[in-house]
Amino acid sequence: xxxxxxxxxxxxxxxxxxxxxxxxxxxxxxxxxxxxxxxxxxxxxxxxxxxxxxxxxxxxxxxxxxxxxxxxxxxxxxxxxxxxxxxxxxxxxxxxxxxxxxxxxxxxxxxxxxxxxxxxxxxxxxxxxxxxxxxxxxxxxxxxxxxxxxxxxxxxxxxxxxxxxxxxxxxxxxxxxxxxxxxxxxxxxxxxxxxxxxxxxxxxxxxxxxxxxxxxxxxxxxxxxxxxxxxxxxxxxxxxxxxxxxxxxxxxxxxxxxxxxxxxxxxxxxxxxxxxxxxxxxxxxxxxxxxxxxxxxxxxxxxxxxxxxxxxxxxxxxxxxxxxxxxxxxxxxxxxxxxxxxxxxxxxxxxxxxxxxxxxxxxxxxxxxxxxxxxxxxxxxxxxxxxxxxxxxxxxxxxxxxxxxxxxxxxxxxxxx
Amino acid sequence: xxxxxxxxxxxxxxxxxxxxxxxxxxxxxxxxxxxxxxxxxxxxxxxxxxxxxxxxxxxxxxxxxxxxxxxxxxxxxxxxxxxxxxxxxxxxxxxxxxxxxxxxxxxxxxxxxxxxxxxxxxxxxxxxxxxxxxxxxxxxxxxxxxxxxxxxxxxxxxxxxxxxxxxxxxxxxxxxxxxxxxxxxxxxxxxxxxxxxxxxxxxxxxxxxxxxxxxxxxxxxxxxxxxxxxxxxxxxxxxxxxxxxxxxxxxxxxxxxxxx
Numbered sequence: 001x002x003x004x005x006x007x008x009x010x011x012x013x014x015x016x017x018x019x020x021x022x023x024x025x026x027x028x029x030x031x032x033x034x035x036x037x038x039x040x041x042x043x044x045x046x047x048x049x050x051x052x053x054x055x056x057x058x059x060x061x062x063x064x065x066x067x068x069x070x071x072x073x074x075x076x077x078x079x080x081x082x083x084x085x086x087x088x089x090x091x092x093x094x095x096x097x098x099x100x101x102x103x104x105x106x107x108x109x110x111x112x113x114x115x116x117x118x119x120x121x122x123x124x125x126x127x128x129x130x131x132x133x134x135x136x137x138x139x140x141x142x143x144x145x146x147x148x149x150x151x152x153x154x155x156x157x158x159x160x161x162x163x164x165x166x167x168x169x170x171x172x173x174x175x176x177x178x179x180x181x182x183x184x185x186x187x188x189x190x191x192x193x194x195x196x197x198x199x200x201x202x203x204x205x206x207x208x209x210x211x212x213x214x215x216x217x218x219x220x221x222x223x224x225x226x227x228x229x230x231x232x233x234x235x236x237x238x239x240x241x242x243x244x245x246x247x248x249x250x251x252x253x254x255x256x257x258x259x260x261x262x263x264x265x266x267x268x269x270x271x272x273x274x275x276x277x278x279x280x281x282x283x284x285x286x287x288x289x290x291x292x293x294x295x296x297x298x299x300x301x302x303x304x305x306x307x308x309x310x311x312x313x314x315x316x317x318x319x320x321x322x323x324x325x326x327x328x329x330x331x332x333x334x335x336x337x338x339x340x341x342x343x344x345x346x347x348x349x350x351x352x353x354x355x356x357x358x359x360x361x362x363x364x365x366x367x368x369x370x371x372x373x374x375x376x377x378x379x380x381x382x383x384x385x386x387x388x389x390x391x392x393x394x395x396x397x398x399x400x401x402x403x404x405x406x407x408x409x410x411x412x413x414x415x416x417x
Numbered sequence: 418x419x420x421x422x423x424x425x426x427x428x429x430x431x432x433x434x435x436x437x438x439x440x441x442x443x444x445x446x447x448x449x450x451x452x453x454x455x456x457x458x459x460x461x462x463x464x465x466x467x468x469x470x471x472x473x474x475x476x477x478x479x480x481x482x483x484x485x486x487x488x489x490x491x492x493x494x495x496x497x498x499x500x501x502x503x504x505x506x507x508x509x510x511x512x513x514x515x516x517x518x519x520x521x522x523x524x525x526x527x528x529x530x531x532x533x534x535x536x537x538x539x540x541x542x543x544x545x546x547x548x549x550x551x552x553x554x555x556x557x558x559x560x561x562x563x564x565x566x567x568x569x570x571x572x573x574x575x576x577x578x579x580x581x582x583x584x585x586x587x588x589x590x591x592x593x594x595x596x597x598x599x600x601x602x603x604x605x606x607x608x609x610x611x612x613x614x615x616x617x618x619x620x621x622x623x624x625x626x627x628x629x630x631x632x633x634x635x636x637x638x639x640x641x642x643x644x645x646x647x648x649x650x651x652x653x654x655x656x657x658x659x660x661x662x663x664x665x666x667x668x669x670x671x672x673x674x675x676x677x
Binding site for chain 2: 235238239242245256257258259260261262264265266268269271272274275278312
């Protein structure tokens with residue numbers, strides 16, 4: 001399959017922005033485009049940190065150097081990974097959305113990635129280096145990304161400004177979180193992180209609209225399916241509105257019965273986005289990538305709906321477990337999908353589905369179901385915590401096996417970047 | 418047959434497209450829940466309590482009997498206005514004079530508030546089935562009539578001529594040339610008429626009878642039993658939405674494709 005693709009390189013749709021490639025000399029392949037170093041680092045980091053957390057939550061090991069482990073776990077899984085995920089998304093996507101923007105490559109890219117690594121080190125050694133250093137490094141990472149994306153916000157047509165505003169909101173939430181951890185703000189850090197989670201969902205819904213538009217249309221063109229996929233803003237906006245209302249009400253009135261209905265509403269609204277995949281003439285729901293991408297909405301939607309159900313039934317212990325449908329399931333799939341899609345297309349290859357991609361998606365689903373079903377199988381909680389973490393980490397190992405070679409070698413079609 | 422198959426084939430995606438609507442209904446229910454927390458159970462029972470009451474009511478035989486009574490009245494009334502309205506409307510549409518004459522009368526029928534008809538019907542027929550059925554007919558007849566009238570008035574003259582010059586047999590002329598066009602007007606009018614019938618039947622029952630859902634609503638009001646009252650409202654809305662959106666809307670969509 002792969003060999004066939006490489007023998008007849010075609011010009012892909014997503015190559016026109018490579019016309020504006022900086023003329024820096026001797027750029028190693030792994031720094032030739034924004035996503036390359038990111039995915040090289042992100043996949044192992046996902047594996048190491050997830051297995052570590054699995055061991056911690058199953059009680060096998062404990063992290064003695066950190067107080068309030070739960071809060072830090074949530075912080076790292078949300079904001080720690082957000083920084084580098086957004087870096088990959090923006091540095092790869094922005095030159096495409098705004099032709100003429102010079103991509104971030106080479107030395108400058110290396111410094112930003114080093115900033116993220118420094119942020120991670122400051123996180124894991126936070127009891128030695130202190131919360132202020134972690135705050136400084138992590139906030140400056142996100143702040144720099146927003147500065148990098150300023151063209152999206154200042155753009156006259158405001159086509160992608162929403163992404164910029166969502167990032168700005170996340171920066172403020174992260175700063176608020178650090179203020180709370182440093183004792184400057186009095187809000188409970190976990191409450192702030194829940195707002196952060198809502199912000200992440202909004203950002204992912206906004207980003208997915210762009211990813212969907214590119215990936216699904218690229219796929220249809222590749223397969224000769226003569227139809228157009230359009231991600232309609234109203235459906236996404238309804239979902240974003242519901243999620244924001246849910247997040248605000250959860251902060252102000254946690255476990256209120258109205259929140260239960262809002263959870264169900266958010267679930268339905270997020271699921272409704274999948275209606276975009278039902279095209280006028282052609283049936284594309286049998287395409288693997290359409291199913292993969294749709295599953296992100298299914299997971300996030302299921303998470304909100306189940307949380308809403310738990311609140312209405314006043315079974316509050318389930319809420320945190322069901323939230324993992326959004327995080328482990330929805331976010332996990334979203335990161336993985338972006339890694340896979342960019343890994344194929346932006347290394348000059350066709351969007352390919354094979355046994356590896358199927359397995360990666362299936363394992364994330366399995367891990368999420370294991371993690372989310374803990375309230376129903378309390379007696380196996382210990383095993384489920386540990387094994388769900390390991391199963392969740394497996395797709396990233398497969399990713400390393402399939403994609404590392406692509407990431408560290410030049411594009412298959414010979415174009416720079 | 419092909420037509421029915423296409424409706425069935427599009428049905429799952431049609432149902433799925435309702436998710437956005439479900440989301441906004443759920444948002445509205447959340448607002449309702451907030452209203453309950455502000456104003457208390459007596460003024461506005463919580464949605465959850467209302468739905469629980471609803472479930473209990475649906476297991477109660479006497480409530481099912483009331484629903485049956487209401488359904489009977491609504492369907493007799495709507496059935497009569499469907500047959501009369503369609504027949505008279507089609508007939509009036511074929512004759513320019515008849516359609517000119519009927520217009521002002523229809524305007525009077527539509528313009529007269531149903532509540533006035535109920536009062537008149539109570540004087541004419543007393544308190545019973547006839548009053549309710551009459552009001553339903555009077556309210557939904559004009560809607561069906563106008564739809565049928567429009568359908569025949571807007572028939573394409575050139576198509577008629579073509580059918581004549583090719584000497585189509587009468588059944589072909591009717592089923593292949595006139596019917597699809599007329600049906601694309603009549604069917605949506607039926608849907609509109611049904612919605613009207615369903616609303617009017619409750620109102621007429623509330624004022625003029627001692628049984629049926631409308632009467633149950635009156636009892637719930639007098640006993641200040643807000644959960645039951647709201648549960649009845651939910652039954653009415655849910656049944657209307659079910660008939661309109663799940664059964665009729667998919668057919669209507671296909672039918673209206675005929676119209677350019």
